[in-house]
Amino acid sequence: MSDEPIQVSIRILDKDYRIACAPHEEQGLRESARILDGKMRDIRKTGRVIGTDRIAVMAALNIAHELFQLQKSRTVDGGEIDPRLTLLQERVAQALAAEQALDASGERV
Structure with a gap:
């Protein structure tokens, strides 16, 4: 199997993007894009955040917060x-x- 990057087309909030990734990472990239698209659509649906850039920042903050909470829940007494x-x-x-x-x-x- 080649490790040469491939171009993957993804769609986030009605906009197409072409992203280069290793072939073995394609499925993970597609799943990540699906999650991000869902988060951004949920934020847009509230009507409180206007503009794709702001929606993307809010989605990134929400995902980072979820990651932080997950990491924190896996930690006991600092280890x-x-x-x-x-x-x-x-x-x-x-x-x-x-x-x-x-x-x-x-x-x-």
Whole structure:
């Protein structure tokens, strides 16, 4: 599979855009555009924000706020909990314990 960028056409708030991305990122780009389009349409529908630029800024702020809240909810006592990190720490601890047991028994690998 080629890593050469491809041109992807997306439509956000009735305007077409061509964006370059890696082929394996196309689906994510399309989904991101769909989410952004939905947020911008919701903001426009309220009638309180006028102008595409202002609607885009409000949508970006809303998305950034959601991301911040998500990151904050994944943090406990200042440390992020990542299941992969926890699993890796457990594996390292097991490997060290096994090495210490071998050292204690006098065996060499």
